[in-house]
Amino acid sequence: xxxxxxxxxxxxxxxxxxxxxxxxxxxxxxxxxxxxxxxxxxxxxxxxxxxxxxxxxxxxxxxxxxxxxxxxxxxxxxxxxxxxxxxxxxxxxxxxxxxxxxxxxxxxxxxxxxxxxxxxxxxxxxxxxxxxxxxxxxxxxxxxxxxxxxxxxxxxxxxxxxxxxxxxxxxxxxxxxxxxxxxxx
Amino acid sequence: xxxxxxxxxxxxxxxxxxxxxxxxxxxxxxxxxxxxxxxxxxxxxxxxxxxxxxxxxxxxxxxxxxxxxxxxxxxxxxxxxxxxxxxxxxxxxxxxxxxxxxxxxxxxxxxxxxxxxxxxxxxxxxxxxxxxxxxxxxxxxxxxxxxxxxxxxxxxxxxxxxxxxxxxxxxxxxxxxxxxxxxxxxxxxxxxxxxxxxxxxxxxxx
Numbered sequence: 001x002x003x004x005x006x007x008x009x010x011x012x013x014x015x016x017x018x019x020x021x022x023x024x025x026x027x028x029x030x031x032x033x034x035x036x037x038x039x040x041x042x043x044x045x046x047x048x049x050x051x052x053x054x055x056x057x058x059x060x061x062x063x064x065x066x067x068x069x070x071x072x073x074x075x076x077x078x079x080x081x082x083x084x085x086x087x088x089x090x091x092x093x094x095x096x097x098x099x100x101x102x103x104x105x106x107x108x109x110x111x112x113x114x115x116x117x118x119x120x121x122x123x124x125x126x127x128x129x130x131x132x133x134x135x136x137x138x139x140x141x142x143x144x145x146x147x148x149x150x151x152x153x154x155x156x157x158x159x160x161x162x163x164x165x166x167x168x169x170x171x172x173x174x175x176x177x178x179x180x181x182x183x184x185x
Numbered sequence: 186x187x188x189x190x191x192x193x194x195x196x197x198x199x200x201x202x203x204x205x206x207x208x209x210x211x212x213x214x215x216x217x218x219x220x221x222x223x224x225x226x227x228x229x230x231x232x233x234x235x236x237x238x239x240x241x242x243x244x245x246x247x248x249x250x251x252x253x254x255x256x257x258x259x260x261x262x263x264x265x266x267x268x269x270x271x272x273x274x275x276x277x278x279x280x281x282x283x284x285x286x287x288x289x290x291x292x293x294x295x296x297x298x299x300x301x302x303x304x305x306x307x308x309x310x311x312x313x314x315x316x317x318x319x320x321x322x323x324x325x326x327x328x329x330x331x332x333x334x335x336x337x338x339x340x341x342x343x344x345x346x347x348x349x350x351x352x353x354x355x356x357x358x359x360x361x362x363x364x365x366x367x368x369x370x371x372x373x374x375x376x377x378x379x380x381x382x383x384x385x386x387x388x389x390x391x
Binding site: 024033037050051052120124146164167168171172174175176 | 222252
């Protein structure tokens with residue numbers, strides 16, 4: 001990958017150089033995937049969201065004016081695509097559509113410690129998935145991305161005070177979920 | 186503020202304020218211990234189970250998706266994709282939901298179908314039907330009727346044919362129309378049919 005700046009790559013794409021788009025995808029794909037993964041709790045869903053984010057980037061990058069950093073702009077797209085995905089998923093669940101199996105569910109025969117870690121990881125993903133939509137969004141952005149509340153506030157259009165309360169409630173709910181799960185084992 | 190305090194994300198003044206408060210508040214001290222334990226569990230869980238090689242597959246698939254969108258041509262015109270198509274799907278779904286006789290013996294969950302369909306946007310319904318039909322056993326009467334109506338939509342139908350031919354999944358057609366994908370394909374005009382076949386790369390299906 002070259003060391004050209006985001007701004008330079010965006011300018012090149014806007015002047016018709018499509019390979020600049022490829023470079024931006026390669027630069028941000030991993031970050032975007034993990035944001036999507038934290039929202040959607042499964043590899044297949046995160047994969048779908050990631051592709052959709054870059055399709056939207058391709059379609060909208062010509063209008064990008066650099067009012068924020070490219071990553072912040074991409075991040076906003078990812079949050080919006082993820083939230084839309086979650087809403088669609090709710091309807092899907094009603095239609096009794098089974099989710100495709102997670103890739104990690106197919107693994108077996110791992111050493112005990114890895115199995116335990118996977119179980120714990122899976123529990124946390126379930127706990128995050130069980131959060132109400134807004135708390136989940138705030139938790140992902142604040143915990144995993146350490147995004148400033150002011151920035152989250154712009155994306156979710158909620159007051160900073162409300163976001164802090166959402167974040168705290170999210171952490172508490174995750175804790176309660178984990179405790180209940182451990183007790184029932 | 187406790188989660189941010191534990192993770193060292195507060196500025197000096199806020200940190201001092203929290204610490205001062207904790208000195209005098211046993212409730213918050215207990216809360217602090219719980220939140221600390223929760224955050225430690227999350228931190229230890231890792232969540233890095235995707236092989237690095239996966240990331241080499243994203244770019245080609247993004248391009249494939251872009252190509253698919255371009256191939257839809259006029260269907261992607263905003264007037265069609267954002268207005269006509271969703272509106273058509275909404276009208277069909279609404280008529281079906283409101284005129285559909287509810288068979289006796291349905292569970293309360295099934296009876297609330299109308300509310301769920303109403304709360305979903307037409308785009309969402311189309312997307313759901315388009316994305317998931319090949320994987321489903323659509324045995325429920327309600328969902329079958331709605332899905333069947335939505336697949337009257339040409340765009341959705343074309344997608345279904347393509348998916349069915351590509352993956353050899355024929356079950357949706359047994360449920361929907363008692364016809365094979367090949368039969369539906371034969372109803373397409375030449376341009377549509379050629380496009381689908383070209384994308385699939387195997388004419389022997391016919």
